[in-house]
Structures are given as C-alpha cells and as structure tokens.
Amino acid sequence: MHRAGFVNIFGKPNAGKSTLLNALLGEKLAIVSPKVQTTRHRITGILTEPGYQVVFSDTPGIIDPKYKLHEKMMGAVKSALEDADVALLIMDVRDNTEECLALFDSLKLKAQCVLVLNKMDNLEKAELDALVERCKAWGKAKAVVTISALQKKGLDTLMQEILKLLPDGEPFYPEDTLTDRSTRFFVAELIREKIFMLFEEEIPYHTAVVVTQFQEKHTLTKISAEIIVTRETQKGIILGEKGKSIREIGSRARTDIEKFLDRKVFLELHVKVRDKWRDNDNYLREYGLI
Numbered sequence: 650m651h652r653a654g655f656v657n658i659f660g661k662p663n664a665g666k667s668t669l670l671n672a673l674l675g676e677k678l679a680i681v682s683p684k685v686q687t688t689r690h691r692i693t694g695i696l697t698e699p700g701y702q703v704v705f706s707d708t709p710g711i712i713d714p715k716y717k718l719h720e721k722m723m724g725a726v727k728s729a730l731e732d733a734d735v736a737l738l739i740m741d742v743r744d745n746t747e748e749c750l751a752l753f754d755s756l757k758l759k760a761q762c763v764l765v766l767n768k769m770d771n772l773e774k775a776e777l778d779a780l781v782e783r784c785k786a787w788g789k790a791k792a793v794v795t796i797s798a799l800q801k802k803g804l805d806t807l808m809q810e811i812l813k814l815l816p817d818g819e820p821f822y823p824e825d826t827l828t829d830r831s832t833r834f835f836v837a838e839l840i841r842e843k844i845f846m847l848f849e850e851e852i853p854y855h856t857a858v859v860v861t862q863f864q865e866k867h868t869l870t871k872i873s874a875e876i877i878v879t880r881e882t883q884k885g886i887i888l889g890e891k892g893k894s895i896r897e898i899g900s901r902a903r904t905d906i907e908k909f910l911d912r913k914v915f916l917e918l919h920v921k922v923r924d925k926w927r928d929n930d931n932y933l934r935e936y937g938l939i
C-alpha cells in the first residue's frame with residue numbers, strides 16, 4: 650500500500666512554520682528569521698520515502714491584509730486551506746493558547762488537523778503537560794504533538810501522526826523532486842533572508858529581490874540579482890557607507906547559495922528604486938508574488 654497527500658502548515662507569524670518545513674525535509678527550503686512576515690510565498694517541499702510521499706506547504710503567517718502584497722499572501726493561505734489532506738496547526742508554546750485556538754477555529758478547516766505545539770525547548774515539562782491537556786480538550790485535532798522544530802525533536806512522532814491521516818494513493822511527483830519552486834526562486838529568497846537579518850524595522854518589508862541572470866559557467870554559476878526598494882533613502886541604507894552593507898549582504902548570501910547549489914558562485918547585486926512596488930500588480934507579477 651502506498652500513501653500520498655498534501656499537508657499544509659498554518660500558524661501565526663513566527664510560530665516556526667518555515668523552520669518545521671526545513672526540519673522535515675532536511676533541506677533549507679524556506680527562509681527563517683525572527684521577524685514576522687518573512688515568508689511571502691507558498692513553498693512546497695516534497696518528502697518521498699518507501700511507502701509514502703508527502704507534499705508539504707509552508708504558508709505565510711495569518712495576517713490582516715494592509716497592502717496588495719498582503720492580500721496576495723492571504724490568498725496563498727486561503728488556497729492552502731482548501732486543498733490540504735492534512736493541516737498542521739502550529740502554535741508557539743508561549744503564545745496565548747486561547748487566542749491561538751480561537752484563530753484556528755476561525756479558519757473553518759475542512760482538512761483533518763494535527764495540533765503541533767512548537768518550541769517545547771522553551772517550556773518546563775509540567776507546563777507543557779498542562780498545555781497538551783488543554784489542547785486535547787479543544788477536541789478538533791486528531792492528535793496533539795509537542796516538538797522543537799529548531800532542535801529537531803518530536804519529528805518522528807509528528808510524521809507518524811501525519812501518515813495515519815494520509816490517504817492511499819500513488820505519488821504525485823517523481824521520487825527525486827524536492828520542490829515545485831525554481832532554483833532562481835530559492836536564490837532570490839536566500840538574498841532576501843540576509844536583508845531580514847541585517848536591517849531593522851521597515852527595510853525588509855519594502856524590499857523584493859529578483860534574479861536577473863543565472864548562468865552556469867564552466868567552474869561556477871554567475872548570478873545577478875536586483876534588490877528592489879521603494880525609496881532613495883532605503884537604497885542608501887542597503888548600499889551602506891562606501892557599499893559596506895551591500896557587500897555584507899552579498900558575501901553572506903553567496904555562502905548560502907554555494908551551499909544550496911553545491912557550486913562556486915559569483916554573485917552581483919544591484920539596488921533599484923521602484924516607488925510603491927507593493928501596490929503595483931505589474932511589479933508584483935514581475936517579482937513572482939502573484
């Protein structure tokens with residue numbers, strides 16, 4: 650018998666959705682940062698093992714739409730809600746339990762769900778046990794599992810619970826497929842992650858990254874990318890004094906991209922100002938956000 654199905658990961662911003670996807674896949678597919686709304690796209694990771702294939706999706710956190718970009722992000726959440734076989738509802742153990750459960754109620758889920766209590770490394774055992782009891786009493790989850798996505802704890806138990814709920818079926822993708830996203834997409838994401846790491850406040854939220862050139866040369870891959878911001882002042886900040894900041898972005902991104910591609914990389918970055926790109930359909934399309 651073979652099982653195959655779609656498992657989508659939902660939760661408030663920073664609950665650890667992207668960290669969990671990466672941990673389950675054993676690959677860094679989704680970028681992670683302590684800032685909310687780092688994930689803008691739905692990212693698929695495909696886990697193929699003897700006897701089963703699980704197509705996981707990481708979704709942007711559940712948010713109130715403010716910009717068109719946010720509406721598109723919520724669109725990704727809604728479409729994920731509708732087509733999953735199993736929903737993983739992930740909660741940070743330190744978040745307000747009642748609030749989280751109310752939020753999950755409001756999603757009006759059709760899929761069967763597993764409640765995943767993440768960051769168990771942050772809670773004493775007695776407190777964790779009490780939380781598990783409260784979550785079981787909620788009654789809407791087929792299982793309640795405690796994990797630490799960061800420390801890769803509890804993941805075997807979580808996989809067992811997922812497999813119990815996965816339908817019988819043939820694989821959807823060839824067994825060596827890891828994701829449905831392009832290499833260019835991951836390269837752009839790795840660059841965007843460095844901007845989340847290095848800059849405070851609003852800069853990351855005003856930034857998009859587009860790969861404009863991706864060439865496999867003899868011994869290395871040559872990549873050019875544009876960092877798009879909304880104002881000249883932001884361009885100045887991204888560049889930094891005498892280009893110090895953009896060099897830092899470039900060197901950190903190159904290290905990660907080389908790891909991801911397992912090849913030497915030559916990376917060239919440019920900064921462009923595009924007023925109000927977040928509210929412009931043409932730009933959102935160009936940046937792969939629609």
Ligand code: GDP
Pocket residue numbers: 660661662663664665666667668669680681682683684685686687688710767768769770771796797798799800
């Ligand atoms: P997302 O917004 O739900 O995708 O959350 P991320 O995966 O980006 O994680 C948000 C923050 O929580 C990051 O700083 C992660 O390193 C951290 N984090 C994720 N999982 C754990 C965990 O199990 N334990 C701890 N202590 N931190 C975690």
Ligand code: K
Pocket residue numbers: 662663681682683684685686687688
């Ligand atoms: K995050």
Ligand code: MG
Pocket residue numbers: 666667668679680681687688707708709710
């Ligand atoms: Mg995320």
